[in-house]
Amino acid sequence: MSLFNFFRRKKKVKFDINNSSLSELLGHGLLFEDNSKFLEWGVPIKQLSKEIEVKEKLFADRSVYNWGEHTILRGLTLPFTTTYWNHREDSVYKIFNSIIFYVTGNEEAKQSLDLIKTHIQKLFGEPQNKEITETEIILEWIVNNTRLCIHYFEQYTNKLTFEINRL
Numbered sequence: 780m781s782l783f784n785f786f787r788r789k790k791k792v793k794f795d796i797n798n799s800s801l802s803e804l805l806g807h808g809l810l811f812e813d814n815s816k817f818l819e820w821g822v823p824i825k826q827l828s829k830e831i832e833v834k835e836k837l838f839a840d841r842s843v844y845n846w847g848e849h850t851i852l853r854g855l856t857l858p859f860t861t862t863y864w865n866h867r868e869d870s871v872y873k874i875f876n877s878i879i880f881y882v883t884g885n886e887e888a889k890q891s892l893d894l895i896k897t898h899i900q901k902l903f904g905e906p907q908n909k910e911i912t913e914t915e916i917i918l919e920w921i922v923n924n925t926r927l928c929i930h931y932f933e934q935y936t937n938k939l940t941f942e943i944n945r946l
Contacts, residue, residue: 801853801902806923809878809943811849813856820925820945824861824873840865846878855898857891857941877944888937892916895929895941903927921946 796810796817804810808819816831824844827833834845846859857880863870882891899920900906908919916931930940 802923805925805943808875809851811846811851812853813850818875818878820876822875824863824875827875842870842873851943852898852902855895857895877942879943880941881939883936883938885937888931888939891939891941892929892931895939899927899929 796804796815799807808817808822810817811831818827818831824833828835828844832847834847836843836845842863842865844861844863846861848856848858850856851859859878859880861875861878863873869876880891880895882888896918899918903920903922906918906920908917910917914933916929918929920927924946926942926944926946928940928942928944930942932938
């Protein structure tokens with residue numbers, strides 16, 4: 780029987796979501812702390828939707844999955860979405876590899892920038908990459924092959940995106 784062992788699926792390394800460090804968790808996925816649901820990187824969105832409530836909205840050029848408001852990263856509560864663009868090759872199978880928070884409006888974007896930046900800096904220190912101009916701020920942290928990026932910019936009004944994605 781050992782001749783055919785290479786046909787067997789490799790077993791995933793098990794880890795305890797409750798006793799793992801934040802860095803280790805981010806290496807495997809994202810934990811919704813408010814309901815203890817874990818979104819594992821690389822899993823099809825349809826499979827995740829069987830365990831976690833998500834609302835799908837279809838557009839002509841994209842599919843948007845609304846996760847709702849959840850707490851992540853030891854206390855940061857925000858509404859999250861995941862978008863798959865129909866014209867992109869990596870969106871065909873709708874594999875979960877990113878989650879985004881987005882806000883528009885001068886006051887809302889500034890408040891969200893301060894809140895998220897302060898929270899992430901408490902957890903992971905200063906950003907590894909930082910670009911600051913008069914109209915744009917990009918802050919980026921890389922934690923265990925996972926990118927956390929805050930992008931604050933002006934486009935008619937101030938906007939902010941906070942994206943967590945698997946590299």
